[in-house]
Amino acid sequence: MxxxxxxxxxxxxxxxxxxxxxxxxxxxxxxxxxxxxxxxxxxxxxxxxxxxxxxxxxxxxxxxxxxxxxxxxxxxxxxxxxxxxxxxxxxxxxxxxxxxxxxxxxxxxxxxxxxxxxxxxxxxxxxxxxxxxxxxxxxxxxxxxxxxxxxxxxxxxxxxxxxxxxxxxxxxxxxxxxxxxxxxxxxxxxxxxxxxxxxxxxxxxAGVMYFRVRVPGKSVHAAWGHQGVNAIGNAATVYEALEALDAERKARIDFPPAYQGEPDLEGNVTNINVGTIEAGDWPSTLPSEAVMHGRVGWPPGETRAEVRAQIEAAVAEAAADDEWMRDHPPEVEWFGWDASxxxxxxxxxxxxxxxxxxxxxxxxxxxxxxxxxxxxxxxxxxxxxxxxxxxxxxxxxxxxxxxxxxxxxxxxxxxxxxxxxxxxxxxxx
CATH class of the missing domain: 3.40.630.10 (Zn peptidases)
Known part of the structure; x- marks a missing residue:
């Protein structure tokens, strides 16, 4: 034997x-x-x-x-x-x-x-x-x-x-x-x-990084809301920009080993996810800041610096297209997971x-x-x-x-x- x-x-x-x-x-x-x-x-x-x-x-x-x-x-x-x-x-x-x-x-x-x-x-x-x-x-x-x-x-x-x-x-x-x-x-x-x-x-x-986006607003009483800027609405604009970037990356990036074992991953080998959002402390007040936390994952082929640059550019472009955020741009911060x-x-x-x-x-x-x-x-x-x-x-x-x-x-x-x-x-x- x-x-x-x-x-x-x-x-x-x-x-x-x-x-x-x-x-x-x-x-x-x-x-x-x-x-x-x-x-x-x-x-x-x-x-x-x-x-x-x-x-x-x-x-x-x-x-x-x-x-x-x-x-x-x-x-x-x-x-x-x-x-x-x-x-x-x-x-x-x-x-x-x-x-x-x-x-x-x-x-x-x-x-x-x-x-x-x-x-x-x-x-x-x-x-x-x-x-x-x-x-x-x-x-x-x-x-x-x-x-x-x-x-x-x-x-x-x-x-x-x-x-x-x-x-x-x-x-x-x-x-x-x-x-x-x-x-x-x-x-x-x-x-x-x-x-x-x-x-x-x-x-x-995969590479994985966590990011935080601080989206500003202008706090006022809801009864005079026309005088303020709701940070949640601005965060929605940033979120849509990140969703658009996610869709563009999914269509562009391919990595067959990721779906050879799990076929439903084809077309989904990279992902950007906003997992949490925190804003406001009172229903009668426009929040002055919304904080979004997200994760980006991607297969071999890009560096961390390249991926960070794409996310930061998407947020900056969303702000540039908004009259108020153009002068009060969101801030992107990187924390936690930082893996190549x-x-x-x-x-x-x-x-x-x-x-x-x-x-x-x-x-x-x-x-x-x-x-x-x-x-x-x-x-x-x-x-x-x-x-x-x-x-x-x-x-x-x-x-x-x-x-x-x-x-x-x-x-x-x-x-x-x-x-x-x-x-x-x-x-x-």
Whole structure:
């Protein structure tokens, strides 16, 4: 029996353990900014394997001058106290090092929208429901089970296998993956278990930036409203300009990997969204300012500076066409998320290897995908010259109500990652 056969048997025999681990991770409510409880579950599992994990809280002072750094909203709000990263190294031979893992944090839920309890795992046949079962506690659990299976199968890798569970990916990953890399855990390649629907393999991520537009008005009593200027009306003008820019960009920008795995993304590979607007404090008063907060996402092909310039120009042009705003222009500010897009070649060794193994394990063809969401993988590619791919389970309703994945897909993920480790690191005879 080959190493691969023994390892596959070990994973298939631990299906109940895999589901139990996912359940414990989901029940640890690790909304970004409150990741500790989930990391405790991870540490316990690693220690049960006889490993001695490195557990530390990020220190922005150590990497604030890094070109990939920005202050995340969760770090601004909560700092990094009691928000540790976790890394464990399985020592191998003198060969190449492979990093596996992903993020422990999840986005919050609106419980009234869920038909099931979001903070535990509900199994219905092959389907598992719960916040994070796909994005991405299922993938993390698959990585951990893959490590245990390799050990139980007696596989001694020819190089080190480094597992990592990181914080705040949903908020930018600065205190997570960037902190891990700056701590010295720089591998030869990385496989992150993001839910990219195996056997698809992710090779790209989107750029993401947050912006704020302060739109002025002139405050007066509503009874003398003709003497003032309503900032909400001016904000509507700016909003329409941003909507027009969004439509123009959607028609102009194409990135096939973004919709090879999800066809409905064709024509929607970039997006500008105004998510909040704040204005006024009294129905009888014209508000003197409206503040809009938005997000822009885009695939590889443009720099952050180019995208910022387009949004600032759209706002400026909207103001120039308005008699009052021409002399009282809105102000555009950039805050929070400030991530560049990235893309690696499908011909890169880890990408080609991952795709072949995933198709062999799943028994069906896959595609090279990505570019519609920001990912931690960018840190490896953009700043450390390390190829990183996304290899993770099938999932649906990510960030939405009744998020779900399947047991089969999690088992396939664990098997694929373990086999990638064997082939990439080699086996120490």
């Amino acid at each position: 080959t190493y691969e056969d023994r390892m596959t048997d070990a994973i298939e025999s631990t299906e109940d353990e895999l589901i139990d681990l996912v359940t414990r991770l989901v029940e640890a409510r690790t909304v970004t900014g409150s990741e500790r409880s989930g990391q405790d579950v991870v540490v316990d599992y690693l220690e049960s394997m006889g490993l001695d994990p490195d557990v530390w809280k990020p220190s922005p002072e150590e990497f604030s001058d890094h070109p990939g750094y920005f202050e995340t909203s969760s770090s601004e709000r909560r700092g990094y106290d009691d928000r540790p990263n976790v890394v464990a190294r399985v020592a191998g031979g003198d060969g190449r090092t492979l990093a596996i893992g992903g993020h422990i944090d999840v986005v919050d839920v609106t419980e009234s929208e869920w038909e099931r309890d979001p903070w535990t795992v509900t199994r219905e046949g092959e389907t598992l429901y719960g916040r994070g079962v796909a994005d991405m506690k299922g993938g993390l659990a698959a990585c951990l089970v893959a490590m245990r299976a390799l050990d139980e199968a007696g596989v001694e890798l020819g190089g080190d296998l480094v597992f990592q569970s990181v914080i705040e990916e949903e908020d930018g990953g600065v205190g997570g993956t960037l902190s891990v890399l700056e701590r010295g855990y720089v591998p030869d390649a990385a496989v992150i278990a993001e839910p990219f629907r195996l056997p698809n393999v992710g090779v790209a991520s 897009p990235h893309q690696i070649s499908p011909d890169a060794e880890i990408a080609a290897l991952s795709a072949r193994v995933a198709e062999e394990v799943c028994g069906r063809p896959g595609s090279f995908v990505g570019g519609n969401a920001a990912l931690d993988e960018r840190f490896y590619a953009l700043y450390y010259d390390v190829d990183a791919v996304s290899v993770g389970p099938r999932g649906a309703n990510l960030h939405g109500a009744d998020e779900h994945t399947t047991v089969t897909s999690l088992v396939e993920t664990a098997t694929t990652i373990a086999r990638i480790a064997i082939e990439y690191c080699g086996v120490d005879d």
